[in-house]
Amino acid sequence: MTDLKRALGEVVEAxxxxxxxxxxxGRVTPSDRPDLADFQSNGALAAAKRLGRNPREIATAVxxxxxxxxxxxxxxxxxxGFINLKVASGALSERANGLAADPRLGAETVAAPRRVLVDYGGPNVAKPMHxxxxxxxxxxxxxxxxxxxxGDEVIGDAHFGDWGYQMGLLIGAVMDESPAIRTLVEAANAAGAAPADLSPLEAVSLADLDRLYPEAAAKGKAxxxxxDRARRITAGLQSKQAGYYALWERFRAVTQVALERDFHALGVDFDWWKGESDVEDLIGPMVTELDAMGLLVDDQGARIIRVTRDGDKRELPPLLVVSSEGSAMYGTTDLATILDRKRQFDPHLVIYCVDQRQADHFEIVFRAACQAGYAAxxxxxxxxxxxxxxxxxxxxxxREGGVLKLNDMIEMTRDxxxxxxxxxxxxxxxxxxEFEDIAGKVAVAALKFADLQNFRxxxxxxxxxxxxxxxxxTGPYLLYQAVRVKSLLRRAAAEGFDQGPVTVAEPAERDLVLTLDAFDAALTEAYDRYAPNALAEHAYRLSQAFSKFYAACPMLSAEPVVRSSRxxxxxATLRQLELALDLLGISVPERM
RNA sequence: GCGCCCGUAGCUCAACCGGAUAGAGCAUCCGCCUUCUAAGCGGACGGUUGCAGGUUCGAGUCCUGCCGGGCGCGCCA
Incomplete structure (x- = not known):
């Protein structure tokens, strides 16, 4: 089902x-001047330039x-030479009926579905999210x-930060603090088998880890x-020494409970909970392979991949694959993860939803991955x-100057x-x-919509x-609008009022249908530009258009034919709004 | 020093390959509830798009320089 913008675009292009x-x-866009038209095409001006003719003359011919x-x-x-198009009411009515009958409310699917992996969240073991x-x-x-x-096949991966030196630091710190755990870990390491009684480990809480880590990190620097001890422990963990490994598993477990609580509160879930530890075994063979490809260069005692290209405005640092001390680095793990994902899922596209400050890092890793043939x-x-x-x-x-924990932020917002x-x-x-459920939904809507209405x-x-x-x-405004429609429809149902064919008559109805029609364009833009704000904007406009319609066009008291149309x-508005909000990760309560 | 991003109304943010009169919300002011949730609707006020040039019929958008802010720049992740 094609939207009006595209349908008219085809005509004008022809x-x-x-x-x-x-x-x-001949591309058609929504009008900048709603007082004059519904849609416009600016192409006559550009065509005039190319063909060396007068723009108005071209517009006239079109x-x-x-x-x-x-x-x-x-x-x-x-x-x-702007061409202004005003859509006939009949066409709008027809479009509205089509939208209302469409389970996707006018949203298209992609022509060629891809396998897409979205890497986001990025929580770390032993650290609460902030x-x-x-x-x-x-x-x-x-x-x-x-x-x-x-229509794409999509996997969301939390990509846990669960490996490396930080784990060694923590294992050491926990053992220092708890003689019982020290005894258990050392015994298991010596025995080469997992501890029979894991109960002493249960004393380890996320709060302990959160407290110990900064201290340990500071000590490690000084x-x-x-x-050196932390590094030895790290090496021991990486070779899966039973005691260290058991303690590390405990770290992972206590962290995951807290993470799942936070993610759940936000309505965020993952298909994969993979972490850095999952690619640990790949790194050795990968380094050998990279070496065999001739990509690795010795430099200052480290092994690197150079990623500079002709035309670079500056010299990009190399990817540090193996440090001078022989350990794998951050980028090495990322590279191995790319390889792992290729083997597990063979994605057409991997989207890394990570802070902009990591742009250089990813550019380097991506270039290295392309050189190695792990990605195109x-x-x-x-x-x-x-x-x-x-x-x-x-x-x-x-207020104290510290980092706010995500859980605290969510709680603040709920309050x-x-x-x-x-x-x-x-x-x-x-x-x-019910009150708590609604408060939770309002809080999530507030946080998410505030974020997603801005370009990322x-x-x-x-x-x-x-x-x-x-x-x-705001998010709460959008929920309010949706709930108001629900309430209205409940009343209508209780009265036994049916929905019927749409006949667009009032200006507010025209605007509402034109807004409904713009859904797919918003989705397309959000999709192409990785820009959910386009969708957030649409949801807001739809709410506004509905609210105007609601104020101008009474329903329950209208004549039956008009009533059923409205x-x-x-x-249709409610379903499209709920769908758009759902795609933003916002869910709507039944009432407020 | 080099590089990337940003600078739009008093505040927070938009603006679809360069198009008409740069849009929303908040704040301020004025209207509208005996009828579907007023958490709403209508209206007013508010701009030299940081500055200076350039390209173009046309620039918030592209190019150059400058000013101001943020961030990044191999052995942390």
Whole structure:
């Protein structure tokens, strides 16, 4: 089912072709001047330049070709040669009926589905997630849902940071603190078998790890012996010594519980919980293979891959594959992960939803992967995002200056949502469970919509009061609109009112149908540019268009034919809005 | 030093291959609830798109320089 924009585009493109102009110039876009038209084509101006003719003359010739199209109520030339198209009400009604009958509400699927892997979230073992993980989770989840909805086969991978020197540091620190654990780990290492009784490990909590890690990291920097011990432990873990491994598994387990709680609270879930540890065994053979390909170069005692290319504006650092001390580096693991994913899933596209600051790192890794033949040019995409800042414009910190834990942020937002609901006098007739459910949904909507309404590349200011406001361009406003339609439809159903064929008559109805029609264009843009904000914008516009329609066009009290037409519009709006919100990772309660 | 990103209304942000009068929300002011959830709707106010040049019929968008801000620049991840 084609939207009006594209259907009209085809007609105008054909008209351009008919007069000997490049057809692609006939592209139709929503009008910049809604007072004059619904759609416009600017191509006559460009065609005039190419053909050396007068733009208005070309526009006139094109308009003649369009004459008689029943979908067009008016075709006019304005200004220097803009072609303005006004859609006939009949065509709008027909389009509305098509949308209402379409389970996808006008959304197309991609012509050639791909296998796509979305790498997002990026939690670390032993460290609670903090606000920095929020954007990756929100944006990544939305991109995953969007790609899947458009027909691609999509895997979301949390890509756990669960390996390396940091683990060695922590194992040492935990053993220092707990003699019981030290005894257990050392015994298991000596025995070469997993401990029979794991119960002493249960004392290890995420809070302990979170407390110990910064101390251990600091000590490791200052104290050479301490660092060397951590490295030995790391090596022991990597060779899977039973005691270290058992303790590490405990780290993973306690972390995952907290991560799942946070992700669940945000409505984020993954298909894969793979981590750096999963590719550990691949690294040795991969290095051998890279060496055999002749890609590895010895440099200052390390083994590197040079990735500079002709035309680079500056010299990009090489990929450090093996450090001078013989260990694999961050980029090595990333490269091995690319190889692993190729073997496991053979993706056409891997989307890395990671902070923009890692742009250079990914460029280096991607180039190396292409050189090694682990991926083709364009198959690896770093979808970077900006930072979330405090009201002072600097990266967000707590009042004490520390990093805010994600769980605390979610809790703060929930508190705010509860307070807002109570202020509005809502929830008094609800069970505590329902109230909590709604508060949770309002909080998630507030956080996610505040994030996703901005283009991902730009940084934005975190302002909880603004995000949780029920007024204006916020998540709670969108939920309110959706809930209002639900309430209306419930009443209509209770009265036994049916939905029926749409007849577009009022201006508010025209605008609503035109907005509904723009859904696929928003999805396409969001998909092509990895830009959920295009979809967020559409959801907001749809809500606004509906709200105007709601104010201008009474339903329950209207004549039966008008009523059934408007109820169909309301129903289609609700379904498209809920769908758009779902693709943003936002779910709508039944009532508020 | 080199490189990347950013600079749009008082504030927070948009702007679809370069198109008409640069749009929303908040804030401020004025209207609208005995009728479907007013968490809403209508209206007003608010701009030399950091500055200076250039390309173009046309520039927030492309190019050059400058000013201001953020970030990154091999043995952490």
């Amino acid at each position: 008209a351009f072709a008919a007069i000997g102009a490049p057809p692609e110039l 308009v003649e070709q369009l004459a008689g199209d029943p979908r067009l109520a008016a075709v006019e030339i304005a200004g220097p 606000v920095g993980h929020l954007r990756a989770s929100i944006i990544g989840e939305s991109i995953k849902r969007l790609y899947r909805f458009r 104290d050479t012996d301490y660092r 040019e364009g198959q690896l995409e770093h979808v970077g995002f900006g930072t979330m800042n405090g009201t002072d414009g600097k990266p967000f910190k707590t 705010k949502a509860r307070a807002r609901l109570r202020e509005a006098g809502l929830g008094e007739d609800m069970t505590p469970e 590349g730009t940084s934005y200011v975190f302002d909880l009061d603004r995000f949780t406001s029920f007024e204006g361009k 109820l169909t519009l309301a129903g």
